[in-house]
Amino acid sequence: MREKEKYGSIEEGSFDYFETVKPHPRPGQTEEQPKETEKFNMIGSYTPRVDGDKIVTGQAPYTHDIKLRGMLTGKILRSPHAAAEIVSIDTSKAENLPGVKAVLKLNEEKVRYAGQQVAAVAAVDEYTAAKALALIEVQYKTLPHSVTEEKSREPDAPQVHSSSNVQQFNQYDRGDIEAGFKQADVIREFTYRTPVEIHHPTETHSSIAKWEGDRLTIWDSTQAIHSVRDGLARTLKIPAARIKVIKHYMGGGFGSKLSLNEHTVAAAQMAKISGYPVKIVLTREENALCVGNRPSSHQTYKGGVKKDGTLTALSLVNYTNGGINRGDRCSEPMIDLYKCPNVKDVQYTVFTNLGPSRAMRAPGHVQGTFGFEGFLDELAAAINMDPLELRLKNYSTKNQGDTGIPYSSKHLEECYRIGAKEIVWERRNKVPGEGTGRYRRGMGVASQIWWGAGVPGTLADVKIHPDGGVEVICGTQDIGCGTRTYMATIVAETLGLKPEDIIVKIGNSDYPWAPISGGSLTTPSVAPATRDAALKAAGQLKQMAAEKLEISPEDIELKDGKLISKANPDKSVTLREMARSMGRETVFHGSRKGMPSEYAYNSFGAHFAEVEVDTLLGKVKVLKMVAVHDIGRVINRQTAESQVAGGVTQGLGTALFERRIVDQNTGRLVNPNLRDYKIPTSLDMPEIVALFIDKPDPYINNLGTKGLGEPPRIPSSAVIANAVYNAIGVHLREIPMTPDKVLNALKQKEAV
Helix, strand or coil: CCHHHHCCCCCCCHHHHHHHHCCCCCCCCECCCCCCCCCCCCCCCCCCCCCHHHHHCCCCCEHHHCCCCCCEEEEEEECCCCCEEEEEEECHHHHCCCCEEEEEECCCCEECCCCCEEEEEEECCHHHHHHHHHHCEEEEEECCCCCCHHHHCCCCCCCCCCCCCEEEEEEEEECCHHHHHHHCCEEEEEEEEECCECCCCCCCCEEEEEEECCEEEEEECCCCHHHHHHHHHHHHCCCHHHEEEECCECCCCCCCCCCCCHHHHHHHHHHHHHCCCEEEECCHHHHHHHCCCECEEEEEEEEEECCCCCEEEEEEEEEEECCCCCCCCCCHHHHHCECCCCEEEEEEEECCCCCCCCCCCCCCHHHHHHHHHHHHHHHHHHCCCCHHHHHHHCECCEHHHHCCCEECCCCHHHHHHHHHHHHCHHHCCCCCCCCCCCEEEEEEEEEEEECCCCCCCCEEEEEECCCCCEEEECCCCCCCCCHHHHHHHHHHHHHCCCHHHEEEECCECCCCCCCCCCCCCHHHHHHHHHHHHHHHHHHHHHHHHHHHHCCCHHHEEEECCEEEECCCCCCEEEHHHHHHHHCCCEEEEEECCECCCCCECCEEEEEEEEEEEECCCCEEEEEEEEEEEECECCCCHHHHHHHHHHHHHHHHHHHHCCCCCECCCCCCECCCCCCCCCCCCHHHCCEEEEEECCCCCCCCCCCCECCCCCCCCCCHHHHHHHHHHHHHCCCCCECCCCHHHHHHHHHHHHHC
């Protein structure tokens, strides 16, 4: 039985996400290898967004903005109880309210968390819909609940599902862990904890459903238009060919919008019942309750190290709480990133009566990197070694701790060197906490590993019209990261045009297939497919021009809207002339090919931070962040730097501020809003320096590029914690590092 069936939720939790984001090397046809010496005019430079003016002037249509004729407002009634049986639901009063067009019972059995959907209504306006919800009468039989990992682990704890609250879901063994500890000169064991983190995108979840006969159109704020289409087909039991999913613009998702949502299904069902389009926009509170979160972690590391810095043994036992869904596997950084012959990992999920977990920007890696990179710093201090030197001492060129297959490319050592120079690493405290005075400064380093290889089979078309107009078409979705811009740039670069000359069509499930926009998959999936289509178009144009100019196709370059002889620039023909001679619109199909199976495909990075700690008030101020990433070839430096700024911002938020607070007596969320759930503002942000190695991966795809969505988020919280450790000499092993935790840690240090 599949896990999500077993646990009774249509949510696609993070356990599915790991299988989604890992690269799938395929034998047979592979990408044309990128040429490291290949020079580009636009690819890799600072290219302004082709749709930037629409976004900043408010003309870009988000799902929240879309209004259809006769559209109804949908709202969902949610359980106020963390655990209860539904005795009865009476919807008659709501059904009889004037203006109500549809009422649905969504759950008539049992609720497992406060916020779980029970019923839904669709009415002529928001006021009527809200009034109708209040008229629905639900009788509950409340049940005992558990909303903390500690309580759920107790033998007599209330069961969240029909099986045990604590379930092992992963184990990894390498070498002989006990023999490894015997070889160590120093052994340490510490526990690190991370909180539940809520996605909180600027644009809350929203969906619009409209039926025309037996055909359904969905406008959705989603990171996965094809997944939503296919999920609806399964749920509603209609052919996928009768469903179209559209997503124009989206105000953030961070993983919470990676699959079909329950409210989208409800909108489609009520649109069918009523005969009118139905729009459901979740409130900020609903966004905090029921559309996913990053699971918490309780990571206990035990490690052995020799005096020269050689790691001999590493073990991890992790308990992760993902609410009614499974938690995240947090061991990948420990397993893969450094040389260590003896490794043991055991992961347990702990179910609680809280909203379901969902993939959040690098699931598992964020929590695991905070714990493991902090543990490395403490091991380094135990043997009086520079933490950067410890990482270099155990540097690996193969995955699984240098015991697996080689990486297709890895330039993490260069990331260390460049980042250390930028932050002036020599200024750090040689001994953690050696400074004096009220304000203590410190520096930290943390490493990053992620996948981001892309998905073979991604499709893209380049269409050339007889008038010379060029379109690029792909069923991907721009989730705010600049997908339209790099698609236009790649086609313009290849055909000798400007990005503004290219019409980009994306965000429609009727377009050629593309994967989800999560897991750093979009660019390394869509960019190579786009390049493939553009190269095919360029090849045919060159062949036609060669015949016309009576020269070899190899002698032709595309530049400034022309096909020009390299040997004799006076011989040329315009792209428009060649397009006209085609006689009709011509479509060139591109695809993302496979990858050689003898390599591991990963991205790498190193972050450095400088912080200042006010030892009187316990406040932490981040002064500077240096983020150096190895993501193969950079496609657009401007949007790449923006990605880094966003990842650093989220990491700072989790390190210092963000935490979900739950009333243990009621199981209800206390801070389901942006007033009480603090996220960083501009006043909290440090100087951010984003740097890139910018060397194409020779095996991964025809551009040599890897994804950047997750990497800058992964080490950001860890590096701040390590910098605080360097500043005050005591490691805060639990985030967020709020003033009370800082002051308590300092008191404990003084008491020793």
